Amino acid sequence: MASKSISKEVDDLRAEINHHNYLYHSLDAPVITDAEFDKLFQRLKDLEARHPELVTPDSPTQRVGSAPLSAFDEVQHEQPMLSLDNAFNEDDLFDFERRIKTRLETAEPIEYTCEPKIDGVAVSLLYEQGRLVRGATRGDGTTGENITQNIRTIESVPLRLLGEGYPDRLEVRGEVYIARSVFRQINEEADSVGGKIFANPRNAAAGSLRQLDSKLTAKRKLTMFCYGVGVVDDGKLPDRQYEVLQQLQNWGFRINPDIEVVTGVERCVDYYRRMLGSRHELDYEVDGIVIKVDRLDFQRELGVLTRTPRWAVAYKFPAEQGVTILKDVEFQVGRTGAITPVARLEPVKVGGVTISNATLHNMDEVERLGVLIGDTVVIERAGDVIPKIVSVVTEKRSKQARKIELPARCPSCESEIVHTEGEVIARCSGGLVCPAQRKESIRHFASRSAMDVEGLGEKLVYQLVDQQLINNPADLYSLTEEQLSGLERMGAKSAENLTEALERSKETTLPKFIYALGISEVGETTARSLATYFGDFDSLRHADQDTLQKVPDVGPVVAEKIAVFFHQQDNQHVIDSLLQAGIRWPEETARTDHDVLAGQTWVLTGSLSSLTRDEAKAKLQLMGAKVAGSVSSKTTCVVAGDAAGSKLEKARELGVTLWGEDELLALFDEYGV
Ligand code: IVH
Numbered sequence: 296m297a298s299k300s301i302s303k304e305v306d307d308l309r310a311e312i313n314h315h316n317y318l319y320h321s322l323d324a325p326v327i328t329d330a331e332f333d334k335l336f337q338r339l340k341d342l343e344a345r346h347p348e349l350v351t352p353d354s355p356t357q358r359v360g361s362a363p364l365s366a367f368d369e370v371q372h373e374q375p376m377l378s379l380d381n382a383f384n385e386d387d388l389f390d391f392e393r394r395i396k397t398r399l400e401t402a403e404p405i406e407y408t409c410e411p412k413i414d415g416v417a418v419s420l421l422y423e424q425g426r427l428v429r430g431a432t433r434g435d436g437t438t439g440e441n442i443t444q445n446i447r448t449i450e451s452v453p454l455r456l457l458g459e460g461y462p463d464r465l466e467v468r469g470e471v472y473i474a475r476s477v478f479r480q481i482n483e484e485a486d487s488v489g490g491k492i493f494a495n496p497r498n499a500a501a502g503s504l505r506q507l508d509s510k511l512t513a514k515r516k517l518t519m520f521c522y523g524v525g526v527v528d529d530g531k532l533p534d535r536q537y538e539v540l541q542q543l544q545n546w547g548f549r550i551n552p553d554i555e556v557v558t559g560v561e562r563c564v565d566y567y568r569r570m571l572g573s574r575h576e577l578d579y580e581v582d583g584i585v586i587k588v589d590r591l592d593f594q595r596e597l598g599v600l601t602r603t604p605r606w607a608v609a610y611k612f613p614a615e616q617g618v619t620i621l622k623d624v625e626f627q628v629g630r631t632g633a634i635t636p637v638a639r640l641e642p643v644k645v646g647g648v649t650i651s652n653a654t655l656h657n658m659d660e661v662e663r664l665g666v667l668i669g670d671t672v673v674i675e676r677a678g679d680v681i682p683k684i685v686s687v688v689t690e691k692r693s694k695q696a697r698k699i700e701l702p703a704r705c706p707s708c709e710s711e712i713v714h715t716e717g718e719v720i721a722r723c724s725g726g727l728v729c730p731a732q733r734k735e736s737i738r739h740f741a742s743r744s745a746m747d748v749e750g751l752g753e754k755l756v757y758q759l760v761d762q763q764l765i766n767n768p769a770d771l772y773s774l775t776e777e778q779l780s781g782l783e784r785m786g787a788k789s790a791e792n793l794t795e796a797l798e799r800s801k802e803t804t805l806p807k808f809i810y811a812l813g814i815s816e817v818g819e820t821t822a823r824s825l826a827t828y829f830g831d832f833d834s835l836r837h838a839d840q841d842t843l844q845k846v847p848d849v850g851p852v853v854a855e856k857i858a859v860f861f862h863q864q865d866n867q868h869v870i871d872s873l874l875q876a877g878i879r880w881p882e883e884t885a886r887t888d889h890d891v892l893a894g895q896t897w898v899l900t901g902s903l904s905s906l907t908r909d910e911a912k913a914k915l916q917l918m919g920a921k922v923a924g925s926v927s928s929k930t931t932c933v934v935a936g937d938a939a940g941s942k943l944e945k946a947r948e949l950g951v952t953l954w955g956e957d958e959l960l961a962l963f964d965e966y967g968v
Contacts, residue, residue, distance in 0.1 A: 305346070309354055313547075316355060317453070320518070321451050358454070359448050361907070365913035368908060368909055370434075370439045370441045370924075371924065372436070372437060372525070374466070376436045377436065377599060379585060382586075387608075391586075392405060398605065399597070405593075407560070407563055408537045408555070408589045409566040410554045410584065411551055411570055412609055412611070415471050415500050415579075417432070418430060419468050420521075421465075425456040426454070427447065427453065431443075432504065436602065441909075449518060453547030458545055466527070467524055467543060471519045472518060472519070475578050475579060476578055477516045478499055482499075485743070496580050500517060503515035507820070519548075520549055521548040523536070534591050537556045553570070560586075566584060583612045584610050585607060585610075588606040617675075618643070618672070618673055618688065619643035620670070620671055621640060621668055621669065624636050625637050629732075630736045630738075631732070634701070634705075634720070634722060636654075636701075638654070638684055640652065643674070652682075653681075654681055655684060658701050661699050664686065667696035667697060668697050668699055669697065670691075670692055672688070705723035706731075707723070707729050708728055708731065711723075711724050730760055733760055733766060734760045737756050737760065738753055741771070745811035746768075748800045769868075769870075769876060774797070779793055801876065803879070806822045806826040807822070809826055814857055820848065821853065843857050892931075895919075898934070899934050899936070900939040901936030901938050901940070902936045906960075914963055926946050926951060928951075930946070933953050935953060935955065
């Protein structure tokens with residue numbers, strides 16, 4: 296047992312760390328150095344390691360630590376998360392104000408809070424007695440996803456509220472985003488290891504929030520600006536939007552420093568112009584401004600239309616566009632042979648960045664745009680990196696303009712290109728014969744989310760394939776240091792590092808190995824589902840399409856792709872060689888009887904003590920059950936943990952079978968899940 300003085304030191308350290316965390320992440324005004332902060336943090340970690348009984352879920356050391364989930368639970372928002380009506384020009388804003396004044400029956404000037412509209416992902420944070428108990432996505436506004444584990448990794452989100460006077464239950468809402476600088480770093484890193492490149496910071500934030508493994512989310516350095524509240528039970532908040540935000544800031548939340556209160560819609564227009572002028576200086580994407588009536592009593596009086604409030608409006612910035620000439624179109628070959636037309640443009644500056652390439656996605660898009668080589672085109676930077684062609688200025692078309700034709704043969708291996716009727720994507724039929732496909736599949740195999748071979752980036756893979764040192768991923772494991780040190784820009788030391796990295800990569804997990812194989816349509820999530828379902832690789836590689844379709848998220852198309860992949864002889868050889876090279880992983884949960892609960896619908900409610908609801912849900916799904924968020928007469932069984940509320944009552948009312956945690960555990964035990 297820890298002594299009283301140790302437990303006090305732990306408490307004090309936590310308070311101190313939370314305070315500095317707040318100064319650093321929420322107020323952007325640190326008062327101690329990183330090294331000093333690290334020292335405090337390390338001291339707390341040491342104490343907690345020695346006295347595990349003192350660890351609490353809201354300790355600053357506990358931001359990451361939960362086991363990966365197999366799926367997210369649904370969350371019903373107690374109050375809908377609304378969206379905003381758009382104003383497209385100043386007239387729309389004047390109309391907005393006129394409607395407000397008419398409804399409020401006033402001629403007095405109206406005060407507005409003007410806020411930057413952050414282009415990120417809307418989330419809801421629920422606090423009970425000052426502790427973060429749930430983080431959820433907006434979803435469709437009524438039902439979102441429970442992403443608590445991932446929200447907890449965001450340092451600007453308090454796990455415990457600071458100060459006092461907060462309501463018993465408080466829901467705070469805001470936008471999670473990735474700073475531009477962090478975004479660039481993530482993409483540069485991904486590019487160097489052949490990982491997934493995000494199109495813009497918003498996609499990167501959304502993708503990071505939807506990671507089932509919160510350790511991955513933590514690496515992405517998400518942050519959040521809060522802009523409002525939802526549920527407020529047993530407590531009072533100030534009666535103006537701006538003051539509510541100040542109050543939230545005092546309780547520990549990060550609030551955008553550029554928010555202002557102005558009087559009259561004309562001043563909102565001034566604010567809009569100022570933000571538009573400075574948007575490129577900000578370290579986050581702003582796609583417009585949000586104007587909100589500041590007085591909350593007015594907001595209540597104005598009320599909401601179906602999905603949008605009458606008291607707020609979004610005034611979007613114009614998209615960042617430029618006009619240039621399409622000089623040529625090249626065709627790139629991806630890992631699975633997909634042929635992508637890429638536009639080569641006359642360089643043009645858009646929003647301060649010079650653009651010389653744009654994606655045309657596929658031939659359907661080329662057709663839809665009706666674009667010809669030599670055309671004058673309008674391009675748009677969607678978010679940040681990958682610009683696209685949005686339209687053609689046909690009036691400027693010259694006589695020399697020529698049609699964009701899908702080549703008959705692959706630019707890399709000259710194999711035939713197949714464009715199946717009804718399919719959007721054209722593909723090179725060369726398979727592993729095609730050097731471009733080989734390069735991309737090896738690059739994918741070695742990438743961070745797959746086998747994670749450190750130091751094996753795109754350029755090196757290309758060199759190895761071009762020099763015919765490797766033909767497939769398995770060949771990587773027979774490369775010698777001598778072969779490697781003979782390569783361009785490769786010394787003896789780097790060659791040694793790479794062979795060591797290859798050796799280390801052999802120790803992997805089953806989902807990563809499945810993902811690394813590069814089966815088309817099998818991303819990280821599907822790979823994980825396959826691993827969980829089959830438990831071992833042999834059962835997966837020999838599964839027929841019917842069995843494959845029983846895996847959550849696997850439909851007929853994906854099942855066929857998987858079965859065909861494992862059927863191909865070349866792939867079988869590569870897989871055998873990989874296994875022979877010594878690739879290994881810890882055993883997954885043993886394969887279980889997937890049909891015992893087939894056709895049944897279960898509901899979990901309340902908190903379970905020996906496993907999380909997500910874990911219980913995954914196990915039930917593994918046994919074939921559907922797990923639902925609400926109780927109806929069709930529910931097979933309701934499992935009620937501690938503090939179960941309305942769902943338990945409903946189950947009683949409807950006479951649905953009720954189980955406790957012990958019975959559920961006994962069931963899992965019996966079937967070895
Ligand atoms: S207020 C009823 N404030 O814009 C008010 N939204 O279309 C609803 N957003 O889903 C939201 N910055 O994701 C509000 N300062 C801000 C915002 C903001 C970004 C996003 C949010 C919402 C969407 C509304």
